[in-house]
Amino acid sequence: MDLNLGLNILNKFMKNLNILLIGFGPHARRIYYPIIKNEEKSLNAKIVYAVDLQSQKQIIEEYLQKRSEIIPIYYIKNTYKKILNNKTVSALNKVIQEYKIDGVIISTEPLSHVLYADWALSKGLHILMDKPISSVINSSTSEKAAEKIFNDYKYLKVSYLKAKKRYGDVIFSLMAQRRYHPAFQKMKNLIQEVFQQTNCPITSMQSFHSDGQWRLPSEIIDIEYHSYNDGYGKCSHTGYHALDIVPWLIDGAEAPDKKINNVDIFTNFIRPKDFISELNLKDYKKIFPNFTKYNIYKEKEFRNITKNYGEIDAFNSFAFKHNEDTITLGSLNFNHNGFSQRGWLKPKADLYKGNGRVRHESYYIEQGPFQAISFISYQSTEINSKKKNKLFDIGGEYNLDIHVFRNNNLFPKWKNYQKFSIKDLDRNIIKGYSRGHQEDARRKCIVEFMDLIRKKNIKSISDYLDHERGTILLANVYKSAARRFKNKNPVVNVKF
Known part of the structure; x- marks a missing residue:
């Protein structure tokens, strides 16, 4: 040369x-x-x-x-x-x-x-x-x-x-860091293995995400970070991760004669008007003795200001179909107003991680009679870099386990049960380099971006053009919600 x-x-x-x-x-x-x-x-x-x-x-x-x-x-x-x-x-x-x-x-x-x-x-x-x-x-x-x-x-x-x-x-x-996350990549590989042997698609999937981002009534109006005042909320915040990863997983087990080409969508939202009914101002006064001094808006005023605000929580149902036949049933549910470790009246400066935010995330995936996959990642306390004990246990900062069940009476070479911990999948955590497995996945995306610019011989895991399906789901979850808001039939069918 x-x-x-x-x-x-x-x-x-x-x-x-x-x-x-x-x-x-x-x-x-x-x-x-x-x-x-x-x-x-x-x-x-x-x-x-x-x-x-x-x-x-x-x-x-x-x-x-x-x-x-x-x-x-x-x-x-x-x-x-x-x-x-x-x-x-x-x-x-x-x-x-x-x-x-x-x-x-x-x-x-x-x-x-x-x-x-x-x-x-x-x-x-x-x-x-x-x-x-x-x-x-x-x-x-x-x-x-x-x-x-x-x-x-x-x-x-x-x-x-x-x-x-x-x-x-x-x-x-x-x-879209979950595409780079070793646990989601492992689940996709497991789905593809069973599909290759059985031709069975994903037949049902349940997803749940709660970030414990508890905001008090005045903060719903006054805090702009991950806010609701522009007429959208949780689905556009952390909810998009599931709306992206579900079609990404489904793609691992799609046969040409069963390819999903349309989807029915039906959604229910908790909006601020519902939120203030779940815990009203009287309830807050009992929980926080100084609440009245801190609270700015009376209930009537709160309801009036927030009447067109976006969703705090969202429960969404999907029927992924090939022509007229349903192939995969899905339930994707997202909470801001879930289990939290916030125990103080005034919000802290760091709203991203530092105001009591605690993640609970789960997936349950069925491939007909052949395989069931359970993904569980539950934290019990907010991230604390000084805490080093029981990080991988249920409730620990790094907790993430995948449980896999397979029909080994039909296929004896399969194991009827396997468990994969994040320790098995992300070696950085063991070596002490990690800032958390989600942050590790984000880092992989950044590294890939730099490598792609240098024209290294790799393919992007999260190219823009691969996000069409996730964007269709996001747009039509909101379309279903908007139809419900106007007292119309909330069921939406869209090409997929």
Whole structure:
């Protein structure tokens, strides 16, 4: 090989990648920035510039000051939910030239995802973007707004394909970390094994996620992080993970003559008006002696302000069908208002992890008479880096177990029961490198993104184009909710 050619190839792989971070909020401060900063040398990547709202300047500067770090940041004065004005576009264009930007991480409020992704694609920049692809104001109360979620997907799909044609192999990945999680990859492999031997699809699936994000009534109105005031809530927050992973798992056992091509969707939401009936102001006064001093809104005022707010909890039923025949029944249920470890009246500064948030997550998957898979991950306390005991037990920070049951009377080579712990699947946890198995999965997504930019011979696990089905589910869960909100028939059927 020619020496200069070899050096050029080596430089391509070793070149330090310059990353623009758009959105420096709680998720970026916990995941993107520290992971990339702490692993700059191994990743050969660096966040060289950031963008956020002027209103967040003090919080971001305090965060960087605590870390004794400096990064240039462009602050936008006003909200950027609707448009990118010419001044902002001009500033961003200048940044990508001056700082030789290779890729963009988009971690803003989802209302702004499409705007920034469209701009980045027009410049041929590689993108790693938070889920969901899009959120739309009033999507839980307006059918037209709900439909726009999938229209946004289609719009960016066109932009993405144009960018690929114009600039070459542009990368556009989504941070859907469960696809990178070894437990979900293990479950998909187990499903594929049984499918290959029996041709049996997934016949039913139940999913549950609760994050214990307990907010008191005034906070429902006044706290903007993972809020409800734009007419959507839990399904667009952590709920999208299940809406994405369920079709991803189903895809592991789809035969051509049983391929799912449409789905019936029926949903029920708990909205703030229901929430205030579950625990009313009198109840809160008994629980918190100083509640009256802290509470801002009377019940009538609360109900009036929140009447068009989005969902706190969502229970969703699905019938995944091949033509007229149901192949897979699904129940995907999401709670913000679930088991929590919050025991204080005033919220703490860290709302992402630090305000009593505790995760409970489970899946139960059946493949007819051949296999049942139970996934359980239950925490009993909030994450505490100092706690080192019983981390893998039920209630521990790292708890995650998969129980597998198989019909070994029919197939004697199968084991009738197996258990897989996260210790068996994620070696980083054992070695002491882990920040939690979900964070490990997020890190894998970030590493993959950098490798994809360098054109290493790998395929993206979470390419934008692979999120069509998940986006269809999200859009039509909201369409069902919007129909119920207007007292219409809430059952929605949609092509899949």
